[in-house]
Amino acid sequence: MEGLTLSDAEQKYYSDLFSYCDSESTKKVAAHGRVLELFRAAQLPSDVVHQIMELCGATRLGYFGRSQFYIALKLVAVAQSGFPLRVESINTVKDLPLPRFVASKNDQESRHAASYSSDSENQGSYSGVIPPPPGRGQVKKVSTSHDTVQPRTSADQQEPVSPVVSPQQSPPTSPHTWRKHSRHPSGGNSERPLAGPGPFWSPFGEAQSGSSSGDAVWSGHSPPPPQENWVSFADTPPTSTLLTMHPASVQDQTTVRTVASATTANEIRRQSSSYDDPWKITDEQRQYYVNQFKTIQPDLNGFIPGSAAKEFFTKSKLPILELSHIWELSDFDKDGALTLDEFCAAFHLVVARKNGYDLPEKLPESLMPKLIDLEDSADVGDQPGEVGYSGSPAEAPPSKSPSMPSLNQTWPELNQSSEQWETFSERSSSSQTLTQFDSNIAPADPDTAIVHPVPIRMTPSKIHMQEMELKRTGSDHTNPTSPLLVKTSDLSEENKINSSVKFASGNTVADGYSSSDSFTSDPEQIGNNVTRQRSHSGMSPDNTAPPPPPPRPQPSHSRSSSLDMNRTFSVTTDLCVHTGQQQAGVVAQPPAVPPRPQPSQAPGPVVHRPVDADGLITHTSTSPQQIPEQPNFADFSQFEVFAASNVNEEQDDEAEKHPEVLPVEKASDPASSLRVAKTDSKIEEKTAASAPANVSKGTTPLAPPPKPVRRRLKSEDELRPEVDEHTQKTGVLAAVLASQPSIPRSVGKDKKAIQASIRRNKETNTVLARLNSELQQQLKDVLEERISLEVQLEQLRPFSHL
Amino acid sequence: MAVCVAVIAKENYPLYIRSVPTENELKFHYMVHTSLDVVDEKISAMGKALVDQRELYLGLLYPTEDYKLRRYGYVTNSKVKFVMVVDSSNTALRDNEIRSMFRKLHNSYTDVMCNPFYNPGDRIQSRAFDGMVTSMMIQVC
Numbered sequence: 001m002e003g004l005t006l007s008d009a010e011q012k013y014y015s016d017l018f019s020y021c022d023s024e025s026t027k028k029v030a031a032h033g034r035v036l037e038l039f040r041a042a043q044l045p046s047d048v049v050h051q052i053m054e055l056c057g058a059t060r061l062g063y064f065g066r067s068q069f070y071i072a073l074k075l076v077a078v079a080q081s082g083f084p085l086r087v088e089s090i091n092t093v094k095d096l097p098l099p100r101f102v103a104s105k106n107d108q109e110s111r112h113a114a115s116y117s118s119d120s121e122n123q124g125s126y127s128g129v130i131p132p133p134p135g136r137g138q139v140k141k142v143s144t145s146h147d148t149v150q151p152r153t154s155a156d157q158q159e160p161v162s163p164v165v166s167p168q169q170s171p172p173t174s175p176h177t178w179r180k181h182s183r184h185p186s187g188g189n190s191e192r193p194l195a196g197p198g199p200f201w202s203p204f205g206e207a208q209s210g211s212s213s214g215d216a217v218w219s220g221h222s223p224p225p226p227q228e229n230w231v232s233f234a235d236t237p238p239t240s241t242l243l244t245m246h247p248a249s250v251q252d253q254t255t256v257r258t259v260a261s262a263t264t265a266n267e268i269r270r271q272s273s274s275y276d277d278p279w280k281i282t283d284e285q286r287q288y289y290v291n292q293f294k295t296i297q298p299d300l301n302g303f304i305p306g307s308a309a310k311e312f313f314t315k316s317k318l319p320i321l322e323l324s325h326i327w328e329l330s331d332f333d334k335d336g337a338l339t340l341d342e343f344c345a346a347f348h349l350v351v352a353r354k355n356g357y358d359l360p361e362k363l364p365e366s367l368m369p370k371l372i373d374l375e376d377s378a379d380v381g382d383q384p385g386e387v388g389y390s391g392s393p394a395e396a397p398p399s400k401s402p403s404m405p406s407l408n409q410t411w412p413e414l415n416q417s418s419e420q421w422e423t424f425s426e427r428s429s430s431s432q433t434l435t436q437f438d439s440n441i442a443p444a445d446p447d448t449a450i451v452h453p454v455p456i457r458m459t460p461s462k463i464h465m466q467e468m469e470l471k472r473t474g475s476d477h478t479n480p481t482s483p484l485l486v487k488t489s490d491l492s493e494e495n496k497i498n499s500s501v502k503f504a505s506g507n508t509v510a511d512g513y514s515s516s517d518s519f520t521s522d523p524e525q526i527g528n529n530v531t532r533q534r535s536h537s538g539m540s541p542d543n544t545a546p547p548p549p550p551p552r553p554q555p556s557h558s559r560s561s562s563l564d565m566n567r568t569f570s571v572t573t574d575l576c577v578h579t580g581q582q583q584a585g586v587v588a589q590p591p592a593v594p595p596r597p598q599p600s601q602a603p604g605p606v607v608h609r610p611v612d613a614d615g616l617i618t619h620t621s622t623s624p625q626q627i628p629e630q631p632n633f634a635d636f637s638q639f640e641v642f643a644a645s646n647v648n649e650e651q652d653d654e655a656e657k658h659p660e661v662l663p664v665e666k667a668s669d670p671a672s673s674l675r676v677a678k679t680d681s682k683i684e685e686k687t688a689a690s691a692p693a694n695v696s697k698g699t700t701p702l703a704p705p706p707k708p709v710r711r712r713l714k715s716e717d718e719l720r721p722e723v724d725e726h727t728q729k730t731g732v733l734a735a736v737l738a739s740q741p742s743i744p745r746s747v748g749k750d751k752k753a754i755q756a757s758i759r760r761n762k763e764t765n766t767v768l769a770r771l772n773s774e775l776q777q778q779l780k781d782v783l784e785e786r787i788s789l790e791v792q793l794e795q796l797r798p799f800s801h802l
Numbered sequence: 803m804a805v806c807v808a809v810i811a812k813e814n815y816p817l818y819i820r821s822v823p824t825e826n827e828l829k830f831h832y833m834v835h836t837s838l839d840v841v842d843e844k845i846s847a848m849g850k851a852l853v854d855q856r857e858l859y860l861g862l863l864y865p866t867e868d869y870k871l872r873r874y875g876y877v878t879n880s881k882v883k884f885v886m887v888v889d890s891s892n893t894a895l896r897d898n899e900i901r902s903m904f905r906k907l908h909n910s911y912t913d914v915m916c917n918p919f920y921n922p923g924d925r926i927q928s929r930a931f932d933g934m935v936t937s938m939m940i941q942v943c
Contacts, residue, residue: 306918313919321927324919328930336916361929 014070042076052076279364281348289344303337316350322359326350329363804903804938806830806887809911811923812880814838818926822939833873834885840864841875841883859901876904882911903938910934
């Protein structure tokens with residue numbers, strides 16, 4: 001059959017008639033039944049009718065395919081116009097009026113005719129010879145003939161079409177999924193040059209019958225594919241939309257796109273010519289898309305963010321709803337950004353939509369990311385109704401998976417089995433985990449952040465404290481804990497902790513540092529302290545080799561002055577005995593020297609002390625490692641004893657005692673002094689007898705009174721557990737001091753003595769320094785413990801709300 | 803099976819509401835509307851703790867005399883509420899199933915949000931979302 005040129009009106013009319021005749025939507029009209037009635041209604045002589053039927057080939061085929069039907073109608077018109085019935089008359093006779101069918105169908109026809117005439121303007125001019133009407137007819141037929149498509153059940157018709165019926169069922173559903181979007185308003189798609197269904201028909205044809213020859217290419221103007229193809233189009237309105245993709249239609253495309261629409265049109269034209277897969281992207285198209293992608297995102301492997309894509313596609317002037325749907329289809333990984341493939345798919349969909357194609361429900365396979373390859377011959381029935389080309393209709397849905405290349409297989413699975421996709425996403429991104437994750441993070445950090453630094457600063461602060469104390473030796477005596485306090489204030493909570501913990505840690509540190517052996521726990525230390533002190537005291541006499549820690553007497557004075565004090569108080573054993581705390585004080589004493597009542601007094605208590613001191617010293621020598629105060633003991637030198645004695649002194653020393661004893665030990669002194677201070681209270685008790693004496697001794701000869709006061713304050717701050725240590729240390733110091741009685745305190749007595757005392761003081765200094773460091777460590781440890789406890793407390797607090 | 807699914811925005815206006823097209827759809831709408839109060843109540847009750855600690859799934863909102871129709875609630879962190887009316891006559895839906903349904907809803911909603919063409923606050927017209935809800939209304943029986 002040669003192509004039939006129909007006008008728009010004719011097109012509509014014929015399609016309507018065809019659908020009318022095709023009651024069972026088989027796309028084929030049996031020769032009998034309504035067609036016959038129709039022809040009879042044409043009021044043509046029966047022989048003419050027969051002739052018509054022959055000409056159109058119905059008799060040959062046994063039924064009326066769409067093309068046959070159209071030709072027949074045309075012939076009817078020809079006949080009614082009085083023209084001779086010839087095949088060529090179909091096209092040659094121009095301006096044929098529409099075939100008139102009298103009889104009952106008049107109403108229809110008249111209606112149709114009217115509608116057609118009115119719709120004629122809607123019809124775009126189709127260029128060239130339109131392949132058999134079926135394609136064209138569809139377009140208009142759809143809109144107007146829906147109502148005319150009556151479910152006529154013609155048994156007769158069914159028979160011949162039965163072989164085709166079954167396959168037919170599926171395709172109609174698929175195109176219907178397309179859901180004719182409002183075609184009329186869509187963009188400038190008013191014109192649908194139906195220059196032949198081209199590839200789009202073919203899919204349907206294929207889908208429908210499966211038996212039809214694969215050659216459904218209209219563009220080539222090949223003889224209409226077996227009628228099945230056409231028939232299939234009859235009741236598939238959406239299929240007409242495919243036509244728009246036809247190259248011819250593209251020519252008439254009036255869509256305006258800021259983006260070079262012409263090129264897209266060309267591309268589409270060419271693409272449709274491939275008549276494989278309407279959704280396939282041709283090379284030119286793809287190249288164009290890629291170029292467009294580059295304008296937005298130079299990196300081809302990068303993403304186009306959603307906002308940029310939105311802007312870009314908004315230019316196409318499609319409704320937002322459609323763009324939204326296109327986005328849903330094309331953003332495959334749902335990440336809010338478009339990769340190159342996704343972008344090409346989206347672009348292609350936009351172009352398709354512009355051309356009047358309805359958007360598919362699901363992304364066509366050829367548009368799936370990574371599937372957009374011309375080489376990708378996975379043309380096997382794409383999603384039903386959309387692309388189904390070669391695949392049989394029944395196979396359309398399942399054909400995807402099996403036919404898909406390995407790459408593609410994942411996509412259809414993901415795309416089709418939304419449940420899988422969703423379950424995966426459910427598993428992976430459960431909202432619960434997200435929220436819990438956040439909630440978990442929040443509470444812990446602040447506390448830990450705040451808490452952790454605390455211990456870290458311990459050491460520097462200690463050093464700082466030492467320095468402070470060094471500076472303060474003579475300055476701030478009123479603050480027994482000033483050096484410590486200053487630093488504590490600096491460190492806020494840290495300080496408090498420091499002050500308190502330092503004491504403990506200091507103890508531990510000192511213990512650690514001290515040469516004493518087995519110092520593991522504070523309790524032990526504490527216990528040891530006492531012993532240590534005693535041991536120290538015991539050792540003191542041994543260690544008296546170093547000049548008796550004369551300055552000890554004034555533990556409060558501590559560091560800087562301590563040296564001097566020590567020198568001056570080389571004999572200040574009594575001072576040492578006093579508290580033993582302020583070894584520094586003892587050291588500091590020498591410079592002060594002046595009031596050496598202590599020496600006088602010292603001997604007294606010292607005398608008493610030695611025994612105690614020894615015991616203390618020995619003890620302290622063992623304990624110091626745990627007690628920073630007792631670094632002296634590590635040396636088992638006089639210094640330890642000295643320190644112990646100093647400590648003791650400090651403890652006892654409420655007065656100035658050892659302000660300057662050990663400048664170096666300032667750092668440790670705070671700790672030690674604290675401890676000492678703590679021990680003060682106890683040591684005083686312990687060394688009640690000697691203490692007072694020591695105190696007096698320590699205080700008077702030694703450095704500034706404030707120191708002991710400070711020590712006391714320190715002691716208050718310090719951990720109570722240190723008290724024992726202090727007591728021990730005081731004992732030690734006492735012992736140390738006691739050890740010093742041998743050193744004549746008499747000022748100016750012997751230069752040698754003084755020098756010796758100086759030496760001793762120096763040694764004491766070092767010992768005390770060591771003790772100090774040990775104490776600092778202890779303090780640090782205790783601080784850490786406190787920090788951890790606070791953290792626990794913080795963590796427990798939120799639960800109080802629940 | 804879910805007979806009604808509603809997505810309520812933060813300002814308590816519906817972004818999406820759909821019910822099984824049977825009889826009294828208005829009844830379902832009314833149920834959703836009354837459920838909002840309960841949802842808000844639950845949110846505020848839990849809101850004392852950190853927002854993150856609040857669980858999204860609210861569960862059965864309130865017991866009704868009608869044992870067949872149950873309302874379940876779910877709130878996202880952005881105060882978008884999902885209310886689902888479930889017909890439990892056929893099968894006793896377990897809590898986990900309801901949770902999974904809400905999770906699917908949430909994921910679909912997230913996908914809708916990801917669409918740059920969707921303005922938050924607009925009605926949800928996504929076909930994918932529709933499809934998902936439809937599947938829920940049909941499947942969960």
